[in-house]
Structure formats: structure tokens, C-alpha cells
Amino acid sequence: MKARLRKYDPPNSPTSVGWTKAFTWRLTPPDTPWQLECGGHLNEVTVEYETYGELSPARDNAILIAHALSGDAHVAGWDRDASDTHRPWRKNKPGWWDAVVGPGKAIDTRTFFVICANVLGGCYGTTGPRSICPETGRRYGLSFPKVTVGDWVRLQARLLDHLGIERLHGVVGGSLGGQQAIEWAMAFPERVARCIVLAASPRLSAQGLAFNAVGRYSIMNDPLFLNGDYEDGQGPDAGLAAARMLAHITYLSESGMHQKFGRRRRVAHGPKSGFGVEFEVESYLEYQGRAFVERFDADAYLYITRAMDYYDCAESWGGGDLATACRRVRAEMLIVSFSSDWLYPRAQCRDFAIHLCRAGRPVTYVDVPSNLGHDAFLVETDAVGRLISAFFNPARKGWSI
Amino acid sequence: MKSSRPPMPQLLEQVARSLAARKDPALTGIDVETLCAQLRERPPPPPAQPRWQDALIEAQIPEGASVLDLGCGGGELLHRLIRDKSVRGQGVEIDFEAVSQCLTLGVPVLQTNLDEGLREFPDQSFDYVVLEETVQTLHQPLRVLNDVLRVGRYGIVSFPNFGSWRVRLSLAIEGRMPSTPALPYRWYETPNIHLFTLLDFLELTSEISARVVRGFSLVEGVVRPLGLNDNLEADESLLIITRDPPLA
Structure with missing residues (x-):
């Protein structure tokens, strides 16, 4: 069977972010050597990321998207650098969340400045096991240090410093991206106003x-x-x-x-x-x-x-106790599960929401009915888009903390 | 169809008088002449007043309180409480569309089933727990009510009064399951599976060691403080209950 037939927004569509180009940013001393949670370090770190929309003068309209296991920073639009030899799979389709991110879409790039960075240890431009190790001049391979969700989020936070963004309007991610969103809310509670966790729970x-x-x-x-x-x-x-x-x-x-x-x-x-x-x-x-x-x-x-x-946020932030970890959160939380997801089952997502609620945090939990399993967080773009748009809508009156 | 049945004033009056003559408990405390007069001029039922309780609840809840709204629908009440009274509000609602609506209003809401959802909330974690027009739809109302009083200092509970004269007539005299503005559904499609009267509820309140702090009724479309005849007259009632001892 061929790939799913879909109507893509062409690059010249008014609702597409159009042609995109990735940025790269290299950490410099004193950030390097970059220390990692598991004890290792990296002497050189490069981050590849993409942004869409304009950062407001007050720098308060930034939304960070965290990509999932096999995702990348190319969230929306058409990669202008894609060619037969460079990431050819991007030639015929837009970014993985193009249905949700763009002018007039659920994450409206006319309103928001959207950022997504490739994770450390991946294979899309950010330093990973296929990068050249500066000490040996050879690829790291398995000598690459172990990386964690916490490392990814800390690096993203450093990138935001670099971009001059103190506080995020919101962070959103699905699956492993959802766990990064959770990590954001717990590791940097003061830097996140709203957090959306799609099809993810505090641990696998x-x-x-x-x-x-x-x-x-x-x-x-x-x-x-x-x-x-x-x-x-x-x-x-x-x-x-x-x-x-x-x-x-x-x-x-x-x-x-x-x-x-x-x-x-x-x-x-x-x-x-x-x-x-x-x-x-x-x-x-x-x-x-x-x-x-x-x-x-x-x-x-x-x-x-x-x-x-x-990844286990209870272990990282609560000494093993999820309730303690949840008390760190300051963001308004939206937890979304999908009824037929058996990788991050709804009961686990709901349980996380209940823990947040018990910690006195404002939390919304929604179970989207779908038979598309875990994939639903990517495919049910209408339902997901509606929830995201409502939650991120800056006109809404929030909870007073 | 629901309210188009022809009134049967003469028949109703006969039945009412014979019940009164037999001192039937159904008419205890009811003046049969007044009832007959009401029957002769049986007024059309007042239009349904969706969420008539909201204004009352808003007036009762003090600034800055914490409020858990069970079955919060689209979140309108919590939205106003959060906006106007800086309340710490949390909704619980099972319907997906209603939950989406809450999101657009910025009201935090857990999509979960009340019959199982409340036990996870810690003791005395909210000042007020609101249960608006919901008790009669629950599979385990007693358990939920106990949880309401465990989780909240005050429970605010509103419900249709199955003891209202309109309901009594419908059932006792016309021999039909009641269909009134407060209970608008046909028997086979109603979500109201545990129907009860105001008196039933007051009795249960004392059985579970709670007391009524304040009460209101909706009578012929008008809200008034809880009165002695409300088991007969109220279409709906709203009670604020607590297990707190009364102030000395």
C-alpha cells in the first residue's frame, strides 16, 4: 500500500508557512563542554532548529513544539533545501504537523512564533551518534554519551536564551514530544505558561x-x-x-x-x-x-x-513520587489521550491529569475518541487542532495563580 | 408532544377530592380547595430555565474560593466565577463537546465519569463542590454525595423535585411518567435514573450526617428561599449542604 493519500497545502498556499530553512546554532564556551544528565559530556554541540512566524516585540508569543521519536524540527512548510541527495523524502511532502501549524491554522503563525529543535542524539542536524567526535575525528557511534529527555529540554531552554525568549506562551508535544512537554513544565516551571501533552504519560x-x-x-x-x-x-x-x-x-x-x-x-x-x-x-x-x-x-x-x-518525571522531580513532581508545575496543563492508544493508554494519561489536579494545578484532561491508536495524535488533526487552538488562544481568560 | 396532553380538570378534581376524603398520604399537608382551584386554572408550565442556579451560586460563593463543578457542561458558571471572583475553579465533565467548550472559555476541566471520578480527589480540597442537576443522573448518587462532602467543605446540590404537584398529577392522576420543563425527557430516553423528591433528599442529608445551610427553590419560574410547602410547589431546588457543625 502506498503512503496515505492526503491533500497537502502547497508552498504558495496562504495557509502554509511556505518554503522553510533550518537554522543551526553552535554552543560556545562556557556552555561547552555541555554536561549531560547521565554523567557524560559533549565538547561540541550543534542544534538544528526551525522557526515560523514572528517573535513579538514583547517576546511573549513563542510556542515550542517538541517532536516525537522519529520526528524532526521540520514541523511545517516545505524544506527549500530538500533535494535528491539531501533529505529527499521532504521533496514531496510538507513538515509532519503542517495540518496544525501555519497561518490561520490551529497554531496560527500569524499570532505565534513557533520553534522546534531536533533532539540531541538524533540524526537531523543536531549533534548525535553519527556526528564527528572532535577528539577522535571519527563518528561517535556508540561512544556517544547517553542522552535523556531532561538533556533535550535543557538544551531547548538554552536555545530559547539564545533567541531571547524568557517565557513560553506554550509548549506542546505528542508521544515522546509530550514527555518533553511534561519535562518543560517541571524543569522550568517559571518559563512555561501553558503546556499541552498529547498521547503521553509521565513514564513508559x-x-x-x-x-x-x-x-x-x-x-x-x-x-x-x-x-x-x-x-x-x-x-x-x-x-x-x-x-x-x-x-x-x-x-x-x-x-x-x-x-x-x-x-x-x-x-x-x-x-x-x-x-x-x-x-x-x-x-x-x-x-x-x-x-x-x-x-x-x-x-x-x-x-x-x-x-x-x-524518562520518568516522578523520579526526576519527585524522588519517585508523582504527586511531589506535579507540585512543581506552574503552567496551565492540557492532557489529551486517544481512546485506542495502547502505547500511552488513556488510563495513564488520565492518572497524570488527576495527579496534577490533586496538586492543585489547573488541568484539563480530554480523551479524543479515535480508533487510530497512538498515531491519532498526528492524524486526528481536526480534533487535536481544535483543542490546541482553544487552549492557546490568547483571548481566553486564564486561571489566576 | 410532551406537553400537549389535554388537561383533565374535572377528572383530576374528582380524584383529588376522593384522595382527600380518604386522607390519602399523597395529599398530606395540602389544602384540597387550593389544589382544586389550581387544577381548574392549571397554569401552563413555566418555560424551562436552563441553569437558573448559576446566578444563585455566583451570589453564594465568596471571592477567591475554590470550586469544583461536577458536570460543569460548557463551563459557563466556572468561567464567570474565575473571571469575576478570582475563584480557583476546576470542572469535571464527561461530554467531549462540552469539554472543548470549556477550553475555549479557559476553564480547566477533567473529562471523566462522575460515578468513578470523584474518589481520586483528596479530602477537603475545595471550598465548594457543585453538583448542578446531576444527582438524579448518577448510578451511585449516595457514594457521590458522600464524596462531595468529603472533597468539599460545602456541597451545592440542585435537582428537579419529583414531589412537585405537576409531577404528582402527571403520575398519580394521568397515570403517565412525568414530563415537565424540569424533567423534559420521555421515560425511555431520560438520563434521570434516580428520581427523588425534595423531602427524600432532605431525609438523606440528615442520614449522611449533613445539614442544609441554605436552600432555594424554583417555583413557577421564580426563585425563592426554601419554604415549607416546597416539596409540593418547587419544580427544582438548590441546597447548600455541609458536615460542618452549625456556628454557635
Whole structure:
């Protein structure tokens, strides 16, 4: 099956942010060496980020978007630097949240200054395991230090300093991005006015840890993995594709898969002869795996899934007690779950909201009915957009703290 | 269709008089002549007054209080309380559209089911817990009421009074399930699964060791302080209840 057919906003559309260009920013002393939560450090750190809209003279209209596991800073619009050799997958489609971010859209770039930065340890321009280690002149590979959600958020905060933004109008993220949003509200309570957490909870469940473990196992046991020191273009593609295929199953739901694929075959009455791709659902997963390998790096996948495993805001900010951690929060919170999400199930999202409420924080919790599973946070753009727009609408009268 | 049944004044009067002659408990404390006069000139039911309680509640809640509104709908009451009285407000609502509406008003709201949702709130964490026109829709009203008094210092509870003469006539004399402005649904589609009268509620209040601090009734479209005849006359009532001992 081909990628989802969608109508994209072309770059010249009045509701598109148009052609985009990424910025890079290099940390300089005294920020370097940049210390990491797990004890390691990086002597050189580069951050790739994108922005849309204009920062207001009062510098009070900034919204930070945190991207998810396989996402990137290219949130909206069309990458003007995309070419056959440079991030070719961006040539035919806009940023991953183009339906939500743009002039007149839910996160209205006529009103807000939107920022998204690629995470540390990833493969989209911000320093990661495929970057060159200045001490050795070679790629880091698995010698790259362990990174955490806390590290990402601290680096984002430093980027905001660099951009001259003291306080965010809001921070929003889904899935692993939602955990960054939680981290923002707890690590920098004074710097966030509003926080939206989509399809994410304070920590991943045992089931989620298990899925990540299988994904990493598949990568690390691919004979081309070479302990992370593979050459560009010769990496553990099969392992990475399998990891993605498994992960993709966790992003859907049983009923959603049934509805989308059922038991349909690619050739309706074809022979049942081999072990090739026969069912539509196999074809879809194979496509997802292949497409992912084109645009993602296996080492980065290990580092980012590990950061996802490690994240536990109760441990970081409450000595293991979520209620204590929640009392740090000063932002107005919006927690959104999706009814068929089994990666970050709604009960866990709701439980987080209840903890915030018990801590006396103003919190809204919404469960969006959807059979699209975890993916719903990206796909249910109408419902999600409506909630975001209402919550970020600067005309609303807030809670007095 | 709901209110187009022909009035049956003569039949009603006969039944009322025979009930009175038998000293039927249904008419205890009721002057049969007044009732018959009312029956003869049975006034059209007043138009439904959605959220007539809001103004009352706003008047009762002091500046800066904390308020938990259970079944807060679109959040209008909390919005005004937050805006005008700097209240710390939190809503609870099950309906997705209503929750979205709360968001546009800037009212924090948890989308959750009241029958299971309240136990998670800590003891005495709000000054007021509002339960507007909701008790009769709950599967476990007693448990929720106990929780209201546990979580809040004061409970503000409003409900349709099943003891109102309009309801009594509908059921006792016409033999039909009541359909009034306060109880507008047909029996098969009503969310009101636990119907009760004002007296029933007052009795329950004392059974759960609470007392009524203040009460109001909606009678023929007019709000007035709780009166002795309200079990018969009130279409709806609103009570402020607490387990706090009375001031000496």
C-alpha cells in the first residue's frame, strides 16, 4: 500500500508557512563542554532548529513544539533545501504537523512564533551518534554519551536564551514530544505558561519498554550493525526496518488495522504459495519499514528509544513520587489521550491529569475518541487542532495563580 | 408532544377530592380547595430555565474560593466565577463537546465519569463542590454525595423535585411518567435514573450526617428561599449542604 493519500497545502498556499530553512546554532564556551544528565559530556554541540512566524516585540508569543521519536524540527512548510541527495523524502511532502501549524491554522503563525529543535542524539542536524567526535575525528557511534529527555529540554531552554525568549506562551508535544512537554513544565516551571501533552504519560509502561527492547534487539543483532560503527549507507537496514515495523504496530490499534486492511490481499485471489508480502497489512508495514530506513539512523534510534525508556518525571522531580513532581508545575496543563492508544493508554494519561489536579494545578484532561491508536495524535488533526487552538488562544481568560 | 396532553380538570378534581376524603398520604399537608382551584386554572408550565442556579451560586460563593463543578457542561458558571471572583475553579465533565467548550472559555476541566471520578480527589480540597442537576443522573448518587462532602467543605446540590404537584398529577392522576420543563425527557430516553423528591433528599442529608445551610427553590419560574410547602410547589431546588457543625 502506498503512503496515505492526503491533500497537502502547497508552498504558495496562504495557509502554509511556505518554503522553510533550518537554522543551526553552535554552543560556545562556557556552555561547552555541555554536561549531560547521565554523567557524560559533549565538547561540541550543534542544534538544528526551525522557526515560523514572528517573535513579538514583547517576546511573549513563542510556542515550542517538541517532536516525537522519529520526528524532526521540520514541523511545517516545505524544506527549500530538500533535494535528491539531501533529505529527499521532504521533496514531496510538507513538515509532519503542517495540518496544525501555519497561518490561520490551529497554531496560527500569524499570532505565534513557533520553534522546534531536533533532539540531541538524533540524526537531523543536531549533534548525535553519527556526528564527528572532535577528539577522535571519527563518528561517535556508540561512544556517544547517553542522552535523556531532561538533556533535550535543557538544551531547548538554552536555545530559547539564545533567541531571547524568557517565557513560553506554550509548549506542546505528542508521544515522546509530550514527555518533553511534561519535562518543560517541571524543569522550568517559571518559563512555561501553558503546556499541552498529547498521547503521553509521565513514564513508559513495561509494555512500552518491551517494544523498545525488541526494536533495539533487532537493530543490534543485524550483522551490518558492527557495534554501531557502520559506514553511511551500509547500516543495519533490515534491523532498523524491523524495529520500525514493530513500532508501527504499536502506533495503530486492532480495530484501526482491521478497518484499514482487514485480511485483504494485494492480489485478491493470488496464490498462497510463498512467504512474500501477500496481505495488505504486510505490504503497509514493509513500506513503513523501507521508508523509515531512507530517513532515519539506527544508532539514533537506539539513543532516542533509550531516552524514552529512561524518562520518568516522578523520579526526576519527585524522588519517585508523582504527586511531589506535579507540585512543581506552574503552567496551565492540557492532557489529551486517544481512546485506542495502547502505547500511552488513556488510563495513564488520565492518572497524570488527576495527579496534577490533586496538586492543585489547573488541568484539563480530554480523551479524543479515535480508533487510530497512538498515531491519532498526528492524524486526528481536526480534533487535536481544535483543542490546541482553544487552549492557546490568547483571548481566553486564564486561571489566576 | 410532551406537553400537549389535554388537561383533565374535572377528572383530576374528582380524584383529588376522593384522595382527600380518604386522607390519602399523597395529599398530606395540602389544602384540597387550593389544589382544586389550581387544577381548574392549571397554569401552563413555566418555560424551562436552563441553569437558573448559576446566578444563585455566583451570589453564594465568596471571592477567591475554590470550586469544583461536577458536570460543569460548557463551563459557563466556572468561567464567570474565575473571571469575576478570582475563584480557583476546576470542572469535571464527561461530554467531549462540552469539554472543548470549556477550553475555549479557559476553564480547566477533567473529562471523566462522575460515578468513578470523584474518589481520586483528596479530602477537603475545595471550598465548594457543585453538583448542578446531576444527582438524579448518577448510578451511585449516595457514594457521590458522600464524596462531595468529603472533597468539599460545602456541597451545592440542585435537582428537579419529583414531589412537585405537576409531577404528582402527571403520575398519580394521568397515570403517565412525568414530563415537565424540569424533567423534559420521555421515560425511555431520560438520563434521570434516580428520581427523588425534595423531602427524600432532605431525609438523606440528615442520614449522611449533613445539614442544609441554605436552600432555594424554583417555583413557577421564580426563585425563592426554601419554604415549607416546597416539596409540593418547587419544580427544582438548590441546597447548600455541609458536615460542618452549625456556628454557635
